[in-house]
Amino acid sequence: MPVIAADSGGIARAAEVLRRGGVVAFPTETVYGLGALAFTAEAVARIFEIKRRPHFDPLIVHVLDDEMLLRVVSSMPPAARALSERFWPGPLTLVLRKRAGVPDLVTAGLPTVAVRMPSHPVARALLGAAGAPLAAPSANPFGHLSPTRAEHVAGGIGGQVDLILDGGRTEHGLESTIVAIDGRPELLRAGAVEAEAIEAVVGPLDAGRVAGYRAPGMLPRHYAPATPLRLVEPAGVPMPERARAGALALCERFEGYAASRQLSVTGDLREAAARFFETLHELDALGLERIDVQPIAERGLGRAMMDRLRRAAPGDREL
């Protein structure tokens, strides 16, 4: 499991591995991705094996530019054009009608494909060197915390990938926002682009029009640390129950906990999002009996963080 620096030599080597049908972990501006050539079904199949990901869960295809985009999607409705002009390259994923040649494995047999044009220079250099769209989910075992550093990838699935490109910690720290464009734009997953910013471009987003499974954010348990986590007001937790537990909050610190972490001392949501998964990884490694998380106000990126916390705290009765 070589971890190599994401310099020009490393990127050239990674592109070579991809062209031969390999699987490479690489940084994006959101989280690390686990990439393979999107049009090589055998390589894509390895992504599912490595993540132990169910085949009904489709992947995001990453493209460098419009030329690559048109190899993947069959049409760009006006709302998709408007959103791509405003947010690409960047952390927004659009679900659009797919082109016939996109393997069914990538889309889980759906007539649509999720596509995004990343802004991270390493992701872009890799797409350019590979010369083809890359299918890439987050580079973590299915259902676990997403990786925001190469070390997280190495600790989770490192033994099975051909190469990890180390580009340092990711900028946004939360996955892309997913919007389906098929009729009225619909929010499938809250993420690094605030829903409010998307609505400023296309008007009110539908949320929950579709029954059943559409995105992992709709699976009840996802993004979970190994340590049990609950959403609760830590200030109300009796002292004796704090001793072997950890606390996590946007900007408050709590006495009596074995560890108390703040995502941003000034309450800045961008800083908090960037540190979100990293801080959960860190608390998860401390062998705590439990993590008590103070709920975050659901505005802007607070909504995306609360979405992930709810799925990490199944059956939570404290809220």
Ligand code: TXA
């Ligand atoms: O920021 C991100 O989006 C990162 C980086 C690596 O780009 N990727 C990521 O991928 O978070 P992943 O696989 O962890 O989440 C993508 C989700 C899938 O679980 C899937 O449910 C949804 O996107 N998705 C993909 N194709 C879809 C489709 N055709 N219709 C609805 N949802 C789709």
Ligand code: MG
């Ligand atoms: Mg994921």
